[in-house]
Amino acid sequence: MIQLTATPISALADEPIHIQATGLNPLQMVVFEASLKDEKENLFHSQAFYRANEVGEVDLECDPALGGDYVGVHPMGLFWSMKPKKIMTRLSKRDVINSPFQVQLKLYNSDDLHIRLPLAAPKASLTVERWYVAPGVTRTQVQEGRIRGALFLPPGDGPFPGVLDLFGTGGGLMEFRASLLASHGFASLALAYFGYADLPPQLEKIDLDYFEEAANFLLSHPKVLGPGIGIVSLCKGAEIGLSMAVHLKQITAAVLINGPNFIFSHPHEYHGQVFQALPIPLHLVSINALGLLEFCNSFGDPQAEGNRRFLFPIEKSQAQFLFIVGEEDKTLNSKASAEGAIEQLRCNGKNNWTLLSYPGAGHLIEPCYAPLCSGSWCSNLPILWGGEVIRHASAQEHSWKEIQKFLRKHLIPGQPSLL
């Protein structure tokens, strides 16, 4: 009898699952398929071909996929290689507290598929749950003063190291990374800064006083360990994170994912002082063969002499930095930015940085097992984020662990050095 198992059947979205099939014919070619519907009814799916061994078993932990959405030994490949049915749709969990993503796993005889379409019922199927919160994690809507966001607290009394979670130019509030961090013991504040609640609908400037308010809110919370907090930030969020790390002593550790080492488009303001932004010459944007916008070459040369005034004086920061770079980032030349920032630190005799640079990874480096989104609509524009499926997945797997290690090392006193 054909059996399909997945262990554990319900887990955090960043935890691996062991998938196996038994009861097949010896050397039978089968297809595993994973599919899910997101909260807007968008379909995502992936397929991979495996050959059963002499006793009719397939074990995704040690057997190689022979084709489909990935090849090679990748126990979690079915998850991170999922693709949207509607091109340029990004997978993003909105309600992180009340429901998981339900992923259907199906097993087909390879003959029962004609170019990815099943012609017969699957031989076996089951549903796995992928949660964005661990049991006991709480979510509190935050509406204190000007700040708008969601605070995720691990179960227990704490105190817990505090982390501010910032996403990029899409606006609104992305909560899934903060909720996962809380599931790993961090008090995480997912902070919105435009396009949410009564915040400005468009991004016009970066008001560091607002972000300082958020940092102080977090630090003053009874369950948050001080004396400083960490930041986990992507893209524009990383630009803000770097700015905060320069100006605010409250920032002890900053994780900057694919962010610029300069201010672009929107000026920063802090305590009345204005820091100018590099304007983006949009005429240098290039449009790729499928019509997506590649911004990475449209910034001119931020490290050029004439653009020095837009660079962050990172050497003034007392924080520890973890730069995470996807070398196939098509939105920003993240590698040059990280290297530029690091060079500035070196020139000033500082070594408070670590660089993790991932070949093949794109812009949207997310917690592990998230499917690669190499292009999607953002603010009504079709943006190419870049990345190669397999290498992006391994970058996410590696960096997600490193981010947590880095935060623990610098936010929890007495943590042994594991990096």
Added chain:
Amino acid sequence: METLPKPAGQVKLTVTPVSGLADQPVHIRVTGLHPTQLVMFKASLKDERGNLFQSRAVYRANSAGEVDLEQDPSLGGDYAGVHPMGLFWSLKPEKTFLRLIKRDVMNRPFQVTLGLYDSASFLDDSRQPRASQIVERWFSCPGMQRVPISEGRLRGALFLPPGEGPFPGVIDLFGGIGGLVEFRASLLATHGFAVLALAYFAYDDLPKYPMEFDLEYFEEAANFLLAHSKVQKPGIGVLSASKGTEFGLAMASYLKQVVATICVNGPVTISTIPLRYKDLVMKPFGVPAEGVHVHPTGGLIFRHHETNLQEEQNQQRALPVEKAQGHILFIIGENDECVNSRRHAEYAVDRLKRHGKNNGRILLYPGAGHLLEPPYGPLCFASWNLSFPSPLVWGGDTILHAAAQEHSWGEIQKFFRQHLVLSRSQL
């Protein structure tokens, strides 16, 4: 973003010619701008089903307030660099994965609206152009005839140049798209060839999903063309692309009346559906499902499946090109993501050489994708295809593909003229 006051002079956009053949270039110029002003050109076209295709490019006016696309570089947009026809071959569908194909080739041209905008319009579609011009792109010329063909089993359309002829005859075969695709045949006819666009499945009463193809159908077509009063004897040419090259090459191998064959980006083995010729049945190679790779967009990439052509048994199943009495030209896009065309073509030419024959030649274009078509047609990187639930990735680098189309179209005509047009000594 630059917003400048209206210039004192009149902004003038000229396109020459305003109406012309789709495979001919146009000269686009603007005068009356501010010196060094940044402007954006946008081209848009609606196909016959109302689908919108657009392209845009940003240029900087010179000190006299002029832009000349024949000498000035685009600074960004759908292409960069000096490319006088860039706005045409970088057109993209608003709905991803659509392919641009002209269906009515005789009665109506494609109308391309060229607009000149302030550069601030680059990402903002709401603004009005400073100047605009509609350009007509025709797929046939005055005096040409289109004769629908429904003779015996044959289904297609015959394009005859103006005049008495006789003209060198060519059969035009498209690929797995099925149906009848006419625009390449009609454009070739404007260059003095009598071209039969031949359908072979999913058209009229031809089956949508045939169980078998019959080379005698193609032989019937060759004989029909040769028998036509306006077609030169004693031999004809075949222009075939993609799946069509299986039949083109089979015709070259088995039919002596085929004296010049061009294979664009196709296999030299039969694929998926068997091909019969009288008593002989050529068994197809399939692509095992696990051999299909998936592009990050979800599109399917078929090129990676490697039929081992060196294996003895497979050699016997490849088309016997050594039997061909005419000349064969392989036109290959190196970035073809659908077929490993280069490998197939090299195998065929190598096989000819091993049989002491010298009648095969390869034109290899770096950066070009699968869908190499007449010049100025937009690169189609990936598109929906009737047999598949996901789009197929064809591949190609926009700029290199455009250059390949321009060059290969000239080579196609030269090859047919060289081998089909009778010289004085042959008459």
